[in-house]
Amino acid sequence: MTDLSAAGEFRLGDRTVNRLGYGAMQLAGPGVFGPPKDRNAALAVLRQAIASGVNHIDTSDFYGPHVTNQIIHEALHPYPDDLVIVTKVGALRGEDASWNPAMTPAELTRAVHDNLRHLSLDVLDVVNLRIMGQVHGPSEGSIEAPLTVLAELQRQGLIRHLGLSNVTSTQLKQARGIVDIVCIQNNYSLVHRHDDALIDELTALGIAYVPFFPLGGFTPLQSKTLSDVAKSLDATPMQVALTWLLRRAPNILLIPGTSSLDHLRENLAAAQLALPEGMLALLNDVGKARHPA
Ligand SMILES: NC(=O)c1ccc[n+]([C@@H]2O[C@H](COP(=O)([O-])OP(=O)(O)OC[C@H]3O[C@@H](n4cnc5c(N)ncnc54)[C@H](OP(=O)(O)O)[C@@H]3O)[C@@H](O)[C@H]2O)c1
Numbered sequence: 001m002t003d004l005s006a007a008g009e010f011r012l013g014d015r016t017v018n019r020l021g022y023g024a025m026q027l028a029g030p031g032v033f034g035p036p037k038d039r040n041a042a043l044a045v046l047r048q049a050i051a052s053g054v055n056h057i058d059t060s061d062f063y064g065p066h067v068t069n070q071i072i073h074e075a076l077h078p079y080p081d082d083l084v085i086v087t088k089v090g091a092l093r094g095e096d097a098s099w100n101p102a103m104t105p106a107e108l109t110r111a112v113h114d115n116l117r118h119l120s121l122d123v124l125d126v127v128n129l130r131i132m133g134q135v136h137g138p139s140e141g142s143i144e145a146p147l148t149v150l151a152e153l154q155r156q157g158l159i160r161h162l163g164l165s166n167v168t169s170t171q172l173k174q175a176r177g178i179v180d181i182v183c184i185q186n187n188y189s190l191v192h193r194h195d196d197a198l199i200d201e202l203t204a205l206g207i208a209y210v211p212f213f214p215l216g217g218f219t220p221l222q223s224k225t226l227s228d229v230a231k232s233l234d235a236t237p238m239q240v241a242l243t244w245l246l247r248r249a250p251n252i253l254l255i256p257g258t259s260s261l262d263h264l265r266e267n268l269a270a271a272q273l274a275l276p277e278g279m280l281a282l283l284n285d286v287g288k289a290r291h292p293a
Contacts, residue, residue: 004053007246007271010253012056012208013126013161013182015084019246020271021056022049022264023212023255027071028064033097035067036259045264046075050083052268058185058210058255060088060130061114062099069118077120086210087115088165088185090130090146101132103146112153127153128163128185131171136187136213137194138168143175151179165212169198183208183253190241191221193287203249210253214245215267225286229279235270238263242270244283 004018027042029035036042049057061069072085079085089111092102102111108129115124129150133139143164153159163183164175175181184202188195188211195209202209215221215238223237230237238256245252256267275283 002052002265002268002271004268004271007254008250010208010251011206012084012086012253015082015125017056017084017253018053018271019253020054020242020268021058021253021255022046022054023257024057024059024068024072025063026257026259028067031097032063032068033093034064036071039071041261042071042259043075045259045261046072048261048264049268050076050080052264054268055080055082056084056086056253056255058086058088059119060091061111061118062088062091062093065093066114066118069115073118073120084125085119085121086126086128086163086183086185087119087124088128088130089115089150090165091132099132103132105149108146108149109153112150112158116158123157124159126161126163126182127159128165128183130165130185131167133166136166136217138166138171138186140168140170143167143171144178147175147178154179163208163210169201172198172201181207183210185210185212187211187213187217188245189214189216189221190226190244190283190286191216191223196287199249199252203251206251208251208253209249210255211245212255214254214256215241223286225282229275229283233273233275233279235273236266239266239270239273240275240283242267243273243275244280246270247275247280 165185
């Protein structure tokens with residue numbers, strides 16, 4: 001069985017979590033909308049994740065909507081003491097499955113209460129404010145108004161810690177002037193390296209960086225170098241992509257998403273994959289080639 005501790009741990013708020021966790025978005029139906037094809041399989045993936053040592057799960061009430069949180073509740077409640085559930089607010093789904101900004105005080109407050117109710121929690125461990133500027137990449141602009149709403153909900157005891165998603169370094173600076181920020185969740189992977197400077201900044205600050213789409217998201221990663229390295233290590237490309245992220249910086253926490261038990265096992269086994277320096281250098285060049293300095 002996989003030993004997740006091989007990948008190390010990192011502080012997330014006032015808790016310590018394994019650096020390899022699980023992203024629950026894929027548990028809803030196609031397009032992250034509606035129920036999954038096989039609800040029992042979704043429950044099994046979550047239970048297997050916990051049995052394998054995962055103690056950090058990423059979710060949102062806008063996955064489904066509501067569906068993913070309801071499945072997490074059904075599979076895992078009462079939750080293990082060491083489990084940190086991270087959720088996010090700032091969007092609502094349209095009836096056509098669209099993703100729409102939902103940043104008014106009333107919308108943010110309702111989102112926090114929806115997460116509490118569907119997860120059956122009195123307090124949310126970590127809430128990320130998801131900025132909707134552009135869908136998969138940040139754009140500049142003040143985040144003071146919505147963050148102040150969440151800071152007030154934190155003061156009221158409904159939220160332990162706050163994080164940000166889809167933000168820039170400037171927005172992080174503004175946020176830290178308002179409230180303590182424990183994690184940033186942005187789009188980043190071996191082939192999508194726009195956040196390299198932000199990651200270095202967060203490493204120095206001791207703030208967790210949690211890449212979304214670590215395996216390429218809706219378009220799984222494809223790279224000849226990745227495939228060649230994986231072959232030479234008798235591993236899979238997805239395992240190498242995850243191990244590369246673990247090596248990229250000590251404050252990176254992984255939440256690869258899957259609806260498959262086999263993929264879950266494969267992804268968690270990346271904790272024990274050793275990546276020799278020479279291969280690390282080859283992989284570093286994959287991102288550089290796509291994002292020349
Ligand atoms: N903050 C945000 O804006 C934001 C945006 C997107 C996602 N997220 C969070 O980040 C988490 C991770 O992102 P993600 O799930 O979208 O993308 P991802 O982890 O990059 O990739 C998931 C995709 O890869 C497939 N996959 C997973 N493991 C695999 C393997 N070993 N071999 C082959 N295919 C594999 C999955 O399909 P199968 O189900 O078939 O395995 C799924 O299609 C999400 O679950 C969510 O919690 C946050």
